[in-house]
Amino acid sequence: MNCPSVARRWLLAVALFSVSCMALAYNPFQDDVSGTPQPSRWPNDSVTYYVNPTTGSNISTTGGGSVQQVIDNAFSMWESTPAPFNNLVLTDLKATDAGTSSLTAPNANDCQNVIGFDDTNTADFPTGTIAFTEVSTVSPAGTTYSCSGQQETSVLPSQLVDADIEFNPQIQFTTSLSPGSNQFVLESVALHEIGHLLGLDHSGLADAVMFPFGDTTAAGNRTSLSLDDLLGIAFLYPSPNFAASTGELSGTVELAGTGAFAAQVLVVDVSTGNVIMDRLTNADGTFNILGVPPGNYNLLVLPLAPNESVGLYTLGDFSGWSCGYGENSEPCCDPTIDRLCSGKLANPTNYTGKFY
Template sequence: MAGAPVESRKSKVESRKPTCSGSHGWLAFNFQFSIFSIFNFQLMCSAALLCAILILSLGSGLSKLGRLFGYSPEQDDVNGPVAAMWQATPIHWRINPSVRTNVHTTGGDTVGAAVGKAFSTWQSSQVNGQTLTNVSFTKDANTSLTDPDFTNCLNTVSFVPSSAVAFPTGTIAFADIATDSGTPPTTYDCTQNGVTTTHTCNLESCIVDADIVLNPSVDFSTTTPPVAGDFDVQATATHEIGHFLGLDHSGIANAIMYPFGDTVSAGASRVLAIDDAVGVAFLYPSNNFASATGTISGQVTLSGSGAFAAHVIAIDAASGNAVVDGLTDTSGNYSLVGVPPGSYNVLALPLAGIYDLSHFGGWYCGFSPNSPPCCDPADNTCTGTQIPDPTNYTGKFF
C-alpha cells in the first residue's frame, strides 16, 4: 500500500513537572495516489480561491528572520509562536536493534545502519550545493528500551514497541517529541535508572527528548533496492528524524516531510527536497544561511480579512517546481524564510482536501497550546477550545 501516515506527537515539559500532550499529523493508506495528484495540481493551477498569484524576485541580500515560518516547524507559544529546537549539537540518539519478522534485512543494511544513514542525510543536507546547516549527531550505545519515554531524555529508535504503544489506523511510524518552553532560562528534569538530573533550557522552546517508533504491524525493508511492497526503513526514518529535529509536515509532495508516505513500489524517497533542507537550516543555521537566502513575506486575505492556515507555496518561475511552503498565521500573515535566490510565483491555496490542521499539529501548538491536539482532552489542564479547521474552502478552485 502507498500513502501511509507517518505521525508526530508532541509532549510538553513544564516547570519540571512533565505532562504529556498530543500533537498529531499522519499519512493514510487511502490516499495512496494523493502525492501525484496534489503535486501536479500545485504546478498546474494558475490561481487559488484565496488570492491571485504574485510574481516576486528574490536576491541573496534580502534576508529577514521572523517568527512566522515556512516549512512548518514544531512550535510552542511563548508570547506568540516560537520554533522548538535542540539547543546544542551533537544531538545524541540510540537504537534498540531488535526487530520482528515484519522487518526484512536479508541482503541489506542492519536497521542501525539504515537509521544512521537517515541521520547522515540531515547532517549533510545542502541547498543548491551550499551547506547552510550546522547540525550533527552522535550515536550512543544500543538500548533495550522499546517504548517512548519523554522523561528520560535518551532519544531512542525502536522497531519493537510493546502493546501499550498505540498506532492510529494506517500509521507506519511516529516521533514523540518533548519540549520545554517559556521565557528563558527554564529548567526541566531527566530521569534515568531512578536518578533525576535538572537541566537548563536557554531558548524559548527546547526539544529535550525525541523518540521514534516504527509500527510492528507494517512491513519494512532495508535492502537496496528495497522490497517493492515494503516501506523503506531509511526513508521512513528520514521523515521521523525531521520531526526529531523540530520540523512539522510540509505541503510539498516531493518533500521528505510531506505527511503521506509511500511504499517502495509507489516511489518512496530517501532524498531531501529544498523545503526540507531549508527547514533544517532555518532551525540550525550555518554562518552563511542569512546571506545565502532570502525571505518572501505577505498576507493572504479573504473578503478583506486575514485567512488563517492558508497554504502558501513559492514556485520557481523558471522550472515550475514548488520550492518552499508554509501556512499563514491567525491574521493571514506568512514569511517564507530561507528561500534560495531566484524569481518565484507565490500560490495560496485553502487548507483543504487531504489536509486539515491535524497534519500540522506541531505548528498549530504555537497558536493554541492548551487545547487539543496540543494537549490530552482528558487532562484537566487542557482547557482551551480547539481552533476549527479553516472554513474558506468551497470545493472549487478557480
C-alpha cells in the same frame, strides 16, 4: 517544575499515492509563547540518539546494511546533504549516536531519544501506522523540567527535550533500497521520523520526506531529502551558508484594508510554475519567508476569510498549529502523559485539513 508538552506524529500507509492540491511546505513544530509561535528545536544545534537493537523478523536485511547503519545514515543525511542550488550544506546540525538502549516504548521524561523496533503495545499503532515519533517540548526559555529525575532548565523559547521513534513491529521493512512487495524501505521511514525528532512537522509537498504518507511503491519510498526538507532543517539549525546563499521574502497581506491573519502565501517558481515554499501570515498580516533559494518567483496569496458568524479566527482554531500538544495546564510529569496526549491526537477533528 513544569512539564513537557507531548505530541505524536504517525506516518501512515496509504493504498493510493495521491497528490492533493495542498501546498504547505516545511513546517517546524511550534509552541505558543505569549501569543507568538516559536519553532521547537534542540539547543546548540546538537542532538544525541540511542538505538534499541532488538528487532523482529519483520525487518529484512537481505541486500542491505544493518538496521544500525540505516539509522546512522539517515541522521547523517539530515546533517550533511548539500542543497542542490549551491552544493553547500545549509545546516550546522550535529547528531551523535550515543549507543544502545533497552527502552521499548516512548518515555517523554527520560531525555533520551530512543529509536526502537520492538514496541509491543498495539495501541501505539493505529491501523495503517508505519511508525511514529513522540516529541516533547518545553516553553518558554527558563522552564525547569525533569530529565530522568534530574531538574534541567530550558534555554530556548521552545525547546525539544525528548523524542522517541517506534517502528511498527507488524509492518514489513527492508534495509535494502530495493523493496519487495509490501516492504517499506527502512531508510525512507527513518528519514521521515528523524525529521520529526529534529523538530519538523509534516510538509504538504508530496516529494518531501516530511510528507505524511508513505507506501511501498517507488514513489512512496523517498530516500533522499527534498529541497523543502533541506530548507526546513536549515531554518531550525542554520549554518552561515544558509543566510549567505538564500534570500528572504517579506510583506503584508491585507483584506479589506486590514492585515489578514493566516492568509497562505505561496512562493511560485516562475520558470517551473511549482510552488516551492509557503507561509501563513502572522496576526497582523505580515509574513517573512526565510531561506528562499536564488530564483524568480511570483507570490500567490490565499486569504482565509474570517467566519462572520463566530468572529475572527484565533490561533487555537487551527488544528495544524497546536494539534496534539498537551496544554500546559494539564496534569503532567505523569507516566500516562503520552497516552493522554495521544488521545487528543487521535480525535479525528484534529486531523481535518491536516492530513487530507
